[in-house]
Amino acid sequence: MEDSKTKLFKALTVFTMLSAVLVGAMVISEVKGYRFIGGGVSATNTISVSGEGEVFASPDIANISFTVREEAKKVSDAQDKVTTKVKTALAGIRKQGVADKDIKTQNYSSYPKYEWQEVTVSCLSLDCPPSRPGKQVVVGYEVSQTVTIKVRDLEKANAIVDGLATAGVREMQGPNFAIDDEDGLKAEARKIAIEKARAKAEVLARDLGVSLVRVVSFSEGGYYPMYSRATSVGMEKGIGDDSSMPEIPHGEENITSSVTVTYEIR
Secondary structure (H helix, E strand, O other), rough: OOHHHHHHHHHHHHHHHHHHHHHHHHHHHHHHOOOOOOOOOOOOOOEEEEEEEEEOOOOEEEEEEEEEEEOOHHHHHHHHHHHHHHHHHHHHHHOOOOOHHEEEEEEEEEEEEEEEEEEEOOOOOOOOOOOEEEEHHHHHHHEEEEEEEEOOHHHHHHHHHHHHHHOOOOEEEEEEEEEEOOOOHHHHHHHHHHHHHHHHHHHHHHHOOOOOEEEEEEEEEEEEEEEEOOOOOHHHOOOOOOOOOOOOOOOOOOEEEEEEEEEEEO
C-alpha cells in the first residue's frame, strides 16, 4: 500500500513538471511573436498606401581624378617621370587647400611594351617558309598613376583643374559634383515619405468609415539620387591649351525615397 502511494506521488510530480515546462515554452513563443511589427494575431482587414519623399540640396564636394602616364626604355625612368609630374600636380592641389586625407592614389600600374621584330633568314631553296619568323621584343615600359581628390571648397574646383593642366596632366575626369553625407538626406526623404503615406491612410480611412489600428508591414523602395550632370573639362577644351577655363555650374541635387505601409483597420 505504501509503495503504491509513493509511485502515485512520483507520477504526479513528473506530470506537474512536464506541464510547467510546456506552458513556459508556449508563453515564451507568444512573447517572441509580439516583438515584431504585425506579430500576434494576423490582421484580416488592411489597407496599403504609398508615399514618396524628396529632398533637395546643393552639392558640397567635387570629385576630380587625373592620370599621369609616361613611357621610357627602362621602367625606372618611366617611374621617375610619373613621380615628378605627380608631385608637381599635388603641390598645386595642396596650395589650393586640399587636405592630404582627400587625396588618394586610385591605381598605379607598370607594364612592358612589346614590338614584333622579324628575323632575317637567308633562304635559297624552294622550302622557304611563307612568312618571315619573328618574336615579341620588349621595347620599353609604360607606367601610370591615377589620383582622386575630393574638393570641399567648390569655388576652387576650376582653379584646381586649370592647375592640373598647367602641370602637364593630359588625362582628367571631373569635376563631378556630389553631396558628401547622403545618409542624412536619405533619412529626411524617408521621413517625408512615411508622413505622406500616413496622411494618405488617414484620408482613406475617413472616406471608408474605418479606423487605423496599427502598422502591420512596411517596405522601402529605395533611394533615387538625381545628380546634376557634371561637365568633363577634357570635353570642353583641349587640356593644356591657352584657352580660358570654362565655367562649370554644379546646380542642385535631389534624393527621392518611396515607401509602402500597410495598416490594420476596423
